[in-house]
Amino acid sequence: MIISDAYLIVTSPGRNFVTLKIVTESGVYGIGDATLNGRELSVVAYLEEHVLPTLIGRDASRIEDIWHYLYRGAYWRRGPVTMTAIAAVDVALWDIKAKVAGMPLYQLLGGKSRDRVMVYGHATGRDIEACLEEVARHVDEGYKAVRVQAGVPGIASIYGVAKKDGEPYEPADAELPAEHVWSTSKYLNHVPKLFAAVRERFGDDLHVLHDVHHRLTPIEAARLGKEVEPYHLFWLEDCVPAENQEAFGLIRQHTTTPLAVGEVFNSLYDAKALIENQWIDYIRATLTHAGGITHVRRIADLAGLYHVRTGFHGPTDLSPVCLGAAIHFDTWVPNFGIQEYMPHTSATDEVFPHDYRFEDGHFIVGEKPGHGVDIDEQLAKQYPYKRASLPVNRLEDGTLWHW
Ligand SMILES: O=C(O)[C@H](O)[C@@H](O)[C@H](O)[C@H](O)CO
Numbered sequence: 575m576i577i578s579d580a581y582l583i584v585t586s587p588g589r590n591f592v593t594l595k596i597v598t599e600s601g602v603y604g605i606g607d608a609t610l611n612g613r614e615l616s617v618v619a620y621l622e623e624h625v626l627p628t629l630i631g632r633d634a635s636r637i638e639d640i641w642h643y644l645y646r647g648a649y650w651r652r653g654p655v656t657m658t659a660i661a662a663v664d665v666a667l668w669d670i671k672a673k674v675a676g677m678p679l680y681q682l683l684g685g686k687s688r689d690r691v692m693v694y695g696h697a698t699g700r701d702i703e704a705c706l707e708e709v710a711r712h713v714d715e716g717y718k719a720v721r722v723q724a725g726v727p728g729i730a731s732i733y734g735v736a737k738k739d740g741e742p743y744e745p746a747d748a749e750l751p752a753e754h755v756w757s758t759s760k761y762l763n764h765v766p767k768l769f770a771a772v773r774e775r776f777g778d779d780l781h782v783l784h785d786v787h788h789r790l791t792p793i794e795a796a797r798l799g800k801e802v803e804p805y806h807l808f809w810l811e812d813c814v815p816a817e818n819q820e821a822f823g824l825i826r827q828h829t830t831t832p833l834a835v836g837e838v839f840n841s842l843y844d845a846k847a848l849i850e851n852q853w854i855d856y857i858r859a860t861l862t863h864a865g866g867i868t869h870v871r872r873i874a875d876l877a878g879l880y881h882v883r884t885g886f887h888g889p890t891d892l893s894p895v896c897l898g899a900a901i902h903f904d905t906w907v908p909n910f911g912i913q914e915y916m917p918h919t920s921a922t923d924e925v926f927p928h929d930y931r932f933e934d935g936h937f938i939v940g941e942k943p944g945h946g947v948d949i950d951e952q953l954a955k956q957y958p959y960k961r962a963s964l965p966v967n968r969l970e971d972g973t974l975w976h977w
């Protein structure tokens with residue numbers, strides 16, 4: 575299982591994706607996702623200059639050793655670029671190992687803990703009415719859990735709401751960052767009304783989620799958590815920026831609304847205090863940005879000791895390679911909570927043929943050896959990279975805020 579080649583494929587079938595392919599002397603290959611939204615080419619440079627040349631001639635079966643070679647061996651630890659690069663190598667190597675073993679990846683991890691993986695979809699609308707229509711569409715399509723984000727009166731553009739009702743939401747929508755204007759008070763006054771309307775129309779059984787996208791302070795998050803308690807959210811996500819993990823201790827004292835965090839985390843150390851103090855309920859760090867299967871497995875195991883469950887990040891800016899590998903992980907991990915699912919465009923699905931399938935609000939893992947996702951390199955060439963940036967947010971007085 576000697577590595578003979580390793581190269582990147584950058585393609586943009588609707589949005590940018592970076593994919594690593596590692597090939598062994600026997601011809602067996604594996605692929606890993608290396609997409610860091612809005613910062614794609616920094617990971618390309620990191621891999622091409624510092625990682626890929628060191629892989630040639632190594633034994634692909636030594637996943638653990640290669641992980642530490644890339645982590646400890648870099649001297650400069652952690653960070654999204656490094657950890658995304660390591661993750662791409664790691665997932666590609668697990669893909670190779672499972673293919674060589676002739677097993678779907680979940681078997682190598684320990685086998686199935688469940689038959690299917692519950693997902694949540696995204697309902698978005700300009701106002702509450704439009705948003706409720708989108709929730710209804712998701713319910714009709716079989717979803718058991720729906721994230722609900724609506725426009726707020728007085729805020730012109732807001733995270734999570736598509737420009738036109740019924741269109742999928744894509745945040746990296748401009749070559750250079752768009753500037754949005756944010757008002758915490760308008761938002762806080764509006765969200766409880768949205769969830770009151772959702773429960774009134776859809777009853778108690780549907781799981782409902784909401785993403786604050788890092789824009790509150792701890793005491794504001796505490797207020798929101800308390801005010802939505804009657805509507806029994808499945809989770810309130812990223813309610814404050816999480817560099818200061820202790821902030822979650824304050825929020826926790828005030829509310830029983832379950833808290834999810836971690837899509838921007840890239841290592842266990844970002845979440846250690848959050849988990850050990852039981853300040854959160856769901857950890858969202860996912861394979862592509864947090865060092866791959868080898869590292870996220872450690873995060874999940876620590877989380878399990880403290881009743882924290884997984885709720886992997888799964889937006890369209892993570893490629894089907896990430897989603898496919900995540901579904902294997904979700905099928906195995908004992909402390910699974912939920913998986914995020916934003917459907918990719920059909921052009922993306924054609925570039926990345928895969929064997930997972932969506933059925934009745936759940937993903938069913940595929941049975942092909944490996945993680946079950948491939949890349950059509952010829953087709954990928956038809957979609958050249960296009961620079962695309964995430965927006966920024968400013969308060970109404972012009973202060974740069976969290977988007
Ligand atoms: O919960 C989510 O799915 C996320 O918040 C995403 O929508 C991020 O904004 C995106 O991944 C940034 O690239």
Ligand SMILES: [Mg+2]
Nearest residue numbers: 785811812837
């Ligand atoms: Mg989020």
